[in-house]
């Protein structure tokens with residue numbers, strides 16, 4: 001009888017172990033980076049065909065990255081407080097192949113929702129709690145506590161390599177635009 005109990009105990013223990021392994025495997029699969037990211041963690045984007053003032057959504061390390069090519073006639077931000085709704089804040093823009101771009105991680109800095117872009121208003125509105133950002137990613141309306149985050153990048157011609165800290169990104173770091 002005790003042999004049978006021992007066998008049942010071992011069998012149950014084995015099933016529990018398999019279950020735990022399965023759960024671990026599922027968790028690992030969920031948290032694994034995408035295959036394209038595994039090759040060094042960099043994503044290279046060619047911006048040469050990006051249309052003006054149109055939201056382009058890419059993916060980098062499992063996060064959405066939002067890109068907007070600033071229209072040529074757009075006025076830089078001239079508001080004294082630096083938070084003008086319909087203007088672009090030059091210091092947060094990235095120049096690639098002679099054009100200016102906003103490149104940010106598309107997660108609201110309040111609780112991480114993905115904000116929607118309204119090109120006719122040049123601003124983002126977060127669907128979760130109504131936070132707003134201008135087209136340079138600066139906060140226009142709370143609750144987001146800080147601007148949309150600029151990911152590390154390196155510029156090579158008309159291409160941007162996300163995940164690498166090039167000289168342009170280091171300048172933003174030195175200027176305190178990113179941290």
Ligand code: FES
Nearest residue numbers: 108110111126131
């Ligand atoms: S998550 Fe965007 S305003 Fe709350």
